[in-house]
Amino acid sequence: MLKLISATPSPYARKVRIALAEKDIPFELITEVPWDSTTQTPRHNPLEKLPVLIFEDGSSAYESRYILEVIEAKWPEPALVPADPWERLAARKVEVIADGICDACVLLFWERHRAPEQQSAEWIARQRRKVDGGLRALAETAGRREWVVGERFGLADIVTGTVLRYLDVRFPEHPWRSQYPNLVALSARLEARPSFAGSVPVPQVISDKVV
Numbered sequence: 001m002l003k004l005i006s007a008t009p010s011p012y013a014r015k016v017r018i019a020l021a022e023k024d025i026p027f028e029l030i031t032e033v034p035w036d037s038t039t040q041t042p043r044h045n046p047l048e049k050l051p052v053l054i055f056e057d058g059s060s061a062y063e064s065r066y067i068l069e070v071i072e073a074k075w076p077e078p079a080l081v082p083a084d085p086w087e088r089l090a091a092r093k094v095e096v097i098a099d100g101i102c103d104a105c106v107l108l109f110w111e112r113h114r115a116p117e118q119q120s121a122e123w124i125a126r127q128r129r130k131v132d133g134g135l136r137a138l139a140e141t142a143g144r145r146e147w148v149v150g151e152r153f154g155l156a157d158i159v160t161g162t163v164l165r166y167l168d169v170r171f172p173e174h175p176w177r178s179q180y181p182n183l184v185a186l187s188a189r190l191e192a193r194p195s196f197a198g199s200v201p202v203p204q205v206i207s208d209k210v211v
Ligand SMILES: N[C@@H](CCC(=O)N[C@@H](CS(=O)(=O)O)C(=O)NCC(=O)O)C(=O)O
Pocket: 007, 009, 010, 011, 012, 013, 034, 035, 047, 048, 049, 050, 051, 062, 063, 064, 065, 099, 106
């Protein structure tokens, strides 16, 4: 059985969970805390990050963008990336923006885990600018269209939906809902899909000291 190492808050893992669900690919979900010493992630990814997709032969794929490319190659229908090369590149650019917002949120999250006197205001401001700028770019790209790129649901919608819901977990005070009504409507439509409803992110308890 295909296995996916995931974590309850992970937007990167949620991308993969949604893609597998949208393609009706059965898999075993392994939920863990990659920050704790109990993690099995390093056994399957030398970079020690989840998500990790583990195939029946024990080989593994890691880095969510790469995992999604592997899934698209192994199980091409229904396609989640546009056939048109330029539309495909537009969808990949949306993934770059969405992943970049998530990356900035992760850096913010750990900076805020440091003792107050050790936290860098400049570093926090820098990450906050990336979140704000990325959201602005997503809102401009999405406009008021039904789907973020092209004429059907796909990768650009998956990554946009996952980063928006991730903000509720890691950056709940961010005012994106008042800033971008088009993203609020898009998020509501996407969250109604069974693949989204079955993978709603929630915080996790981290037992070990990380920073
Ligand atoms: N670029 C990676 C990022 C993955 C990532 O940062 N995963 C986190 C968990 S979560 O933030 O997604 O919940 C992790 O495993 N971090 C462990 C570590 O960085 O050592 C991807 O897209 O897969």
